[in-house]
Amino acid sequence: xxxxxxxxxxxxxxxxxxxxxxxxxxxxxxxxxxxxxxxxxxxxxxxxxxxxxxxxxxxxxxxxxxxxxxxxxxxxxxxxxxxxxxxxxxxxxxxxxxxxxxxxxxxxxxxxxxxxxxxxxxxxxxxxxxxxxxxxxxxxxxxxxxxxxxxxxxxxxxxxxxxxxxxxxxxxxxxxxxxxxxxxxxxxxxxxxxxxxxxxxxxxxxxxxxxxxxxxxxxxxxxxxxxxxxxxxxxxxxxxxxxxxxxxxxxxxxxxxxxxxxxxxxxxxxxxxxxxxxxxxxxxxxxxxxxxxxxxxxxxxxxxxxxxxxxxxxxxxxxxxxxxxxxxxxxxxxxxxxxxxxxxxxxxxxxxxxxxxxxxxxxxxxxxxxxxx
Numbered sequence: 001x002x003x004x005x006x007x008x009x010x011x012x013x014x015x016x017x018x019x020x021x022x023x024x025x026x027x028x029x030x031x032x033x034x035x036x037x038x039x040x041x042x043x044x045x046x047x048x049x050x051x052x053x054x055x056x057x058x059x060x061x062x063x064x065x066x067x068x069x070x071x072x073x074x075x076x077x078x079x080x081x082x083x084x085x086x087x088x089x090x091x092x093x094x095x096x097x098x099x100x101x102x103x104x105x106x107x108x109x110x111x112x113x114x115x116x117x118x119x120x121x122x123x124x125x126x127x128x129x130x131x132x133x134x135x136x137x138x139x140x141x142x143x144x145x146x147x148x149x150x151x152x153x154x155x156x157x158x159x160x161x162x163x164x165x166x167x168x169x170x171x172x173x174x175x176x177x178x179x180x181x182x183x184x185x186x187x188x189x190x191x192x193x194x195x196x197x198x199x200x201x202x203x204x205x206x207x208x209x210x211x212x213x214x215x216x217x218x219x220x221x222x223x224x225x226x227x228x229x230x231x232x233x234x235x236x237x238x239x240x241x242x243x244x245x246x247x248x249x250x251x252x253x254x255x256x257x258x259x260x261x262x263x264x265x266x267x268x269x270x271x272x273x274x275x276x277x278x279x280x281x282x283x284x285x286x287x288x289x290x291x292x293x294x295x296x297x298x299x300x301x302x303x304x305x306x307x308x309x310x311x312x313x314x315x316x317x318x319x320x321x322x323x324x325x326x327x328x329x330x331x332x333x334x335x336x337x338x339x340x341x342x343x344x345x346x347x348x349x350x351x352x353x354x355x356x357x358x359x360x361x362x363x364x365x366x367x368x369x370x371x372x373x
Contacts, residue, residue, distance in 0.1 A: 036205070036280040038289025040082060042338065043278060045292040046331050047075040052303040053330035056312040057323055064323055066229040069237040073224070073263070074270035076141075077193045081271060083145060084197020090152040098358050100149055103293075103351060108132075108142035110349040111297050115139060118301060122308040133181045138300045140183040147187050148194040155195050165195040166264065169242075173256025176245040189242035192264055208275050217273035224270060239263050288338040294346050295338035302333050 051071045058065045090096050115136045119125050128136075135143045155161040172178060172188035179185070207213075231237075236249055239259050246256030288295075306312065316322050336342065343350070 033290065035282045035286045036209075036278060037082060037086075038286045039280075039283060040078070040275065040278045041289040041292045042285050042335075043274075044075055044079045044082070045295050045338065046334055047071050048079070048296065049299045049303070049330040049334035050327050051075060052300070053306075053326040054323070055303075056307060057318065057326065060318045061323065062229065062232050065232045065237070066225060069228045069232065069240065070225055070270070072237065072240040073228075074267050074274055076190070077267040078271045078274050079141075080190055080193040081197035081200070084148070084194040085200050086197075087149050087152050087194070088198055090149050092150075092153055094359075098354075100146065102354050104142050104146045104149070106352055106354070107293065107297060107350050108135075108139055108146065111142070112136060112139045115300065118304065122304060135183045137304070138297060140186055141296070143182045144187040144190060147182065147184075148191065152198065155198055161195050162192060162199060165192040166260065169264075170257035170260045173246050173260055174253050176247050178245070183243070185245065186241070186243045189260065193267070196268070205275060208272050209278075209280060210276075213272070214276045217276045220269065221273050224266075224273075240267075285335070287340070288335060291338035291340065291343040294343045294350050295334045297350065298337045298342070298346070299330075299334045303330075 051068060054064055054068045054071075058068055090100075109132060112132055112135060113130050115138070116128055116130045119128055119136065155165070158164055169189045169192050172185055178188070238244060238249060240263060242263075246253055246259070311317070312322075312326075314322075317326065
């Protein structure tokens with residue numbers, strides 16, 4: 001009893017203990033990156049690039065459309081779930097807010113402007129104004145991530161975060177009046193995936209990566225592909241874009257909430273299959289997982305240029321050989337854009353330090369306080 005009282009007595013051992021913890025936090029080596037998540041991010045970004053490469057080929061092939069539908073059913077949900085998982089520690093502290101600005105806001109402003117100018121140059125929309133409220137092409141994800149991450153503390157407070165997020169997404173599909181400022185329609189419809197990621201723990205990923213699940217994922221994926229092929233003439237794959245309301249997709253209002261639940265369930269199953277197959281060991285592409293932001297933001301210029309320069313016009317491109325070639329080119333290009341040299345070259349706009357803007361002493365103190373407990 002006396003030992004316990006002495007340990008908690010103010011001024012006795014509490015202060016030295018706090019100092020020791022702060023010293024340990026300051027000298028502690030940086031945490032090692034998890035190979036599994038780097039592998040997952042790289043493979044997901046490759047699927048994003050491949051999906052964009054398939055876009056111009058959809059009308060000429062039911063098979064390509066089925067593959068396109070299947071990939072879009074899970075590649076962005078997987079990316080968003082992982083983003084939610086790594087946003088669990090966001091608490092609105094100075095250091096976290098600085099990282100939000102440098103890692104999300106600055107890239108959004110830079111690439112929204114760049115994509116607008118590129119669109120003008122390629123004559124797709126020569127009069128398009130530079131507007132930070134109207135995300136263009138790939139930049140919607142950064143706008144959405146900004147909103148999702150800012151609301152993270154709220155999702156940690158509510159009693160039933162995932163059901164609430166699903167209700168919000170379901171309601172969004174019935175409200176075309178939401179509009180497209182900051183691509184809010186897509187932000188709200190993808191919200192459940194981010195919240196789902198916030199709720200995950202390391203053991204959840206380990207349970208999905210068991211050998212039994214890995215084997216079961218094979219027939220599930222095959223069935224999903226067959227279902228996607230069957231659904232091509234019967235279903236609008238735009239539901240997997242999560243960008244429009246039910247009226248905008250030409251279906252009754254009540255259809256939106258039902259499709260929200262159906263698509264969410266389908267996507268989670270396919271994300272589970274994807275995660276089950278991601279290797280957990282270090283591979284030749286593990287280091288590329290750290291550069292997926294540059295790969296994501298830069299490959300869009302190549303995808304848009306391919307359309308502008310008529311790479312899809314030759315007849316052979318519409319055949320099987322063309323589909324294979326487009327797939328390989330997309331994978332190689334996005335892989336190159338994820339490499340360390342490219343990441344370093346574009347770090348000034350994708351991961352700027354901005355020491356001239358922020359008070360480093362304030363963010364440093366916040367980081368020390370979080371590391372001490």
